[in-house]
Amino acid sequence: MPFAPSGYQMFRNVKDFGAVGDGIADDTAAINRAASWLSQEDSDERCGEDCGQTTRLGAVVYFPVSNRPLCSSRYYFTQFVGDANARPTLRGSANFTGIAMIDCDPYIPGGNGANWYINQNQFFRQIRNFILDMNDMPWWAQDGDQFYAPTGIHWQVSQAASLQNIDFQMPLSDSRGSTNATGIFMENGSGGFLSDLYFFGGGIGFRAGSQQYTARNLKFELTLTAISMIWDWGFTWQNLEVKACYVAIEAKSVGGLYNQGSASITVLDSHFISVPYPIVLRNGGPHPNIILDNVRVEASASVVLIDGGETILPGSESLLYYNSWGMGNRYTSLNDEGSFDTGFIDPPPQKPPALLDGSGNIFARTKPTYGDLGAGSFVVATDHGISNLAEGDQSDAINSLLADNVGTPIYFPSGVYLVEKTVEIPVGSIIVGELWPQIMGTGDYFGDENSPKVMIRVGKPGDSGIIEISDMLFSVKGPTRGAIMMEWNVHESSQGSAAMWDSHFRVGGGYFSDLTLEECPKSTGKPDRNCMAALMLLHVTTTSSGYFENVWVWTADHDMDVEVPGGVETTTDAQINIYTARGTLIESEGPCWFYGTGSEHHQIYQYQLNNAKNIFMTHIQTETPYYQPTPDATSPYPLGVVSGDPDFSECESESACAMAWGLRVISSQDVLIYSAGLYSFFYSYDQICLEDENCQDRMVETSYTEGFWLYNIFTKGVAQMITPRGGIAAVLAEDNQA
Structure with missing residues (x-):
């Protein structure tokens, strides 16, 4: 961080800020110090409530293997990184307070729903390589006069943000009633990408709302509702595996600035197993456009259901396969004026074999962690005469390093x-x-x-x-x-x-x-x-x-x-x-x-x-x-x-005509x-x-x-x-x- 104040600490190991990680001590304060202080020696804050945004004060907060109780726990331009080879466990304590174990955009007390940051400008955030254990958390978490469902991550973000390689361990329903635990709460924003997440138990795995988002390789097991859509303009779910959940995707809610519902949902290369209701829509509409592409459903009552109403797509105890099914307006020929349709798409998309993996899914590749390599296996650029302090021309030195x-x-x-x-x-x-x-x-x-x-x-x-x-x-x-x-x-x-x-x-x-x-x-x-x-x-x-x-x-x-x-x-x-x-x-x-x-x-x-x-x-x-x-x-x-x-x-003279194309597909x-x-x-x-x-x-x-x-x-x-x-x-x- 060449433009940060003198003494600023970019890399922070939570143990250096007092975290114990023994599964007993409450590490909340230590973790918050690591996230918020300018350095171990300087308790002045980084970019918090009255900062809004920064390109100068970034931080990597590193968690070695551990088991860490939390009773509350934030900052702009921050990465939370766990050990990829032995992921640390963050454990919500029985006296947990607040909206989530990790809160990326805190609500301001008495602020009438206002947050620290503008959600559409929440850039450059990352959380990866963690296990979040929520089993000891209270059935409801209280913060002042507010009651919250116990939640793993409050993820209200925009572009250049990601979640990866995280498990959410949540309680099952018991004698106290149905579990309220939620893995991720994302009420708005303009993302974004997340991948390689596993949800076990809980009331809701992912409560999702954003202008747009891509989610890949998510697995849910024994969660009452795997995904609860608050609102969206467009959400892509690729390689979902939902097993033994009551509902896979619920799109009944309205939210966002204008009380919008879900506008479009794309489900690709996914598998629903023993899920009575894979998709449940709002009664009375409006309903989202839906695409089911290369989707398998086993043991379901209704694949697409209007809540309290009709079945749009029937289920079966047997395996059902949806090569390409959709609901929404379609244009299928050159002179087509478009019409609303529900059913199989004919002809289905012709996918080039080069784009598919060996199972017939669209190929995808998870970002490597390089966890099998020791520190000595890496060449560090700054150890070879290359400056990262925004000084001098480094092109020759970088080129030599890369070539060698x-x-x-x-x-x-x-x-x-x-x-x-x-x-x-x-x-x-x-x-x-x-x-x-x-x-x-x-x-x-x-x-x-x-x-x-x-x-x-x-x-x-x-x-x-x-x-x-x-x-x-x-x-x-x-x-x-x-x-x-x-x-x-x-x-x-x-x-x-x-x-x-x-x-x-x-x-x-x-x-x-x-x-x-x-x-x-x-x-x-x-x-x-x-x-x-x-x-x-x-x-x-x-x-x-x-x-x-x-x-x-x-x-x-x-x-x-x-x-x-x-x-x-x-x-x-x-x-x-x-x-x-x-x-x-x-x-x-x-x-x-x-x-x-x-x-x-x-x-x-x-x-x-x-x-x-x-x-x-x-x-x-x-x-x-x-x-x-x-x-x-x-x-x-x-x-x-x-x-x-x-x-x-x-x-010619139309003033709104010669404006930038969003997308051109030519020849x-x-x-x-x-x-x-x-x-x-x-x-x-x-x-x-x-x-x-x-x-x-x-x-x-x-x-x-x-x-x-x-x-x-x-x-x-x-x-x-x-x-x-x-x-x-x-x-x-x-x-x-x-």
């Missing part, structure tokens, strides 16, 4: 690594970051948009083999108008061998970036060339393939170091104008997998698939730049510089997208356009594409959800209201 250590895991300690030339990552590289260390491009080399330069080149065209990148952050110190932040060239040598997990792109909005509120305040005037910061963020090239999980490709819309007092639900005070031309360009012939990715606030497009093939995506999320259409998508970067650019020549083949949330919240920083949902005319363009399957798309502030070329009628938002 192919096949050996290279560990980048937290910090900022300035590079003034291209960083070359050779095939065979394994790169692991600590608390998202920044590789930050800067200097004249990246400064000319007419002479683009790659900042990070992953392999060379034609290369195949292994690439593993995890927990890294790629950024720039502006102006870097000609930067292509990452060019991904490597092709897998075995399925999923070229992969990137929990790694993100951030342009502007961070300390030391020279792209903050001071340099680039929001404006609808002439663009400031010093705030033009990237020609493209991620380019997945023609000969490559890749597995991308929880990757956020973000041009900042606000300064993340402007303090926001606790209790504020939203603010425009920190908004900034940063200009990047393109978000994610995919030209790969595949296979490629994109799990839980987002691409936001780029001038021309967020995602473009151009001559792409064998692509799977779930869930993708985009936002249009808030400043558009002043300027619109034709400036400040010129069009036509990159192959496949749109020209917006058809827009592509065999593309499967399961759940996409594509949003336009502003018109020249004004939100009055949301009253009629007309901030932008168009969001998705398709042209000369075959084998394209798009399920559960939802848009905000858009007139035409999908705009095909060739005279085909557009899909209108007004015809597809939830």
Whole structure:
């Protein structure tokens, strides 16, 4: 943390702050000290209630193997990390108070429901490798005059956040009645990704509410209700295994800012065993769009049931298989005007074999922990003359280190690594970051948009083999108008061998970036060339393939170091104008997998698939730049510089037409997208356009594409959800209201 106060401690072992871990002593205070203090010697707080956000005060809080009682227990830009080889147990005590054992966004006492942080801005959080034992907790947890169901994690987050490798051990119902325990409580936010979670017992495994989310590889056993949906615009559940629970997915509630229900639910590659009611919907509606794809159900009464009403999809004691079943509006041919339908989808999606694993599921790969390797098996970048203190050009030193250590895991300690030339990552590289260390491009080399330069080149065209990148952050110190932040060239040598997990792109909005509120305040005037910061963020090239999980490709819309007092639900005070031309360009012939990715606030497009093939995506999320259409998508970067650019020549005088595409699928083949949330919240920083949902005319363009399957798309502030070329009628938002 090069910009933190002197003496600041980034890595914290809870034992150094007084935790005992013997299963007897209450370690709550020690753990909270480790999470909140600036260091062992400095009890001043990090980024708490009246901070709101930070890029300078991150922390890794490490838990060695232990059994730790808790009776209450928080901070922005924090990772809680347990020993992956011997996961520590956090045990809720009999006198537990508060909303959850781990609370990532505390409610303010007497605050009428207000929190410490703005939930949509809750970035850069991670919890992994824990067992949460809730069996000793009271039937109800009290905090002041509030009563809470005992809960493992209160997870109210946004992008660049993840939960992984966590068990929730909860009590079964007994003579006191039905258990109230809840594994995860997530009432709102804008995520996000989580994976590899196990829930045993309890009343509710996961109480879920968010704009959008991707959840993969979750297992529930003997839980009354495995998943209780509060609200969502879109939620993807992949590789669920629900066994001996009464309900698998309950979607009866309403919640969020406008008392919304669940709008769309996608269930992929999942198995429900001895679950009487896999999906239960609200009586009286409205009901969500539902996709069941490659789902097996054994021993059920009703697979889809209206609560207290009719059965939509009958169950059976025998095994039922749903290759592709859906409920919602469908468009299945070029001239289809769309109609509401419930039943099997015919024809079902034709999934390319290259995207499937040996069991016929969509391939997925969990982020490696490298727990089988000792500390001596890693090369530490800062031990080899490389500075992480945001000083000097580190590109030559990094390139030498990578070239000399192919096949050996290279560990980048937290910090900022300035590079003034291209960083070359050779095939065979394994790169692991600590608390998202920044590789930050800067200097004249990246400064000319007419002479683009790659900042990070992953392999060379034609290369195949292994690439593993995890927990890294790629950024720039502006102006870097000609930067292509990452060019991904490597092709897998075995399925999923070229992969990137929990790694993100951030342009502007961070300390030391020279792209903050001071340099680039929001404006609808002439663009400031010093705030033009990237020609493209991620380019997945023609000969490559890749597995991308929880990757956020973000041009900042606000300064993340402007303090926001606790209790504020939203603010425009920190908004900034940063200009990047393109978000994610995919030209790969595949296979490629994109799990839980987002691409936001780029001038021309967020995602473009151009001559792409064998692509799977779930869930993708985009936002249009808030400043558009002043300027619109034709400036400040010129069009036509990159192959496949749109020209917006058809827009003529319509002011909301020449705005950034959320998704373009052009001349592509065999593309499967399961759940996409594509949003336009502003018109020249004004939100009055949301009253009629007309901030932008168009969001998705398709042209000369075959084998394209798009399920559960939802848009905000858009007139035409999908705009095909060739005279085909557009899909209108007004015809597809939830």
